[in-house]
Amino acid sequence: MEEAVKAALEKIRPMLQRDGGDVELVDVRDGIVTVRLRGACRGCPMSQMTLKNGIEKLLKREVPEVVAVQAAAAE
Numbered sequence: 001m002e003e004a005v006k007a008a009l010e011k012i013r014p015m016l017q018r019d020g021g022d023v024e025l026v027d028v029r030d031g032i033v034t035v036r037l038r039g040a041c042r043g044c045p046m047s048q049m050t051l052k053n054g055i056e057k058l059l060k061r062e063v064p065e066v067v068a069v070q071a072a073a074a075e
Contacts, residue, residue, distance in 0.1 A: 001028055007062075022037075
C-alpha cells in the first residue's frame with residue numbers, strides 16, 4: 001500500500017511544486033496516511049484545504065485502502 005500511496009503522491013506533487021510547496025510521505029498505517037507539507041505549503045492558510053480536498057481526495061481515489069490523510073506534527 002505504501003508504494004501505491006507514493007505513486008499517487010507523485011501525481012499531485014507537480015501542482016504543489018508550482019506554488020513553491022511539496023509533500024513528504026511520513027507514514028502509512030491502518031489506512032491512515034501521514035504527510036508533511038513542505039515549502040510554501042507549510043505555512044499556507046489553505047494548507048488544510050489542500051490536505052483534505054486535494055491530497056486526501058486523490059489518495060482515496062487512487063488507493064481505496066486509504067481511509068484518511070493527516071498532517072504530521074511540525075518538525
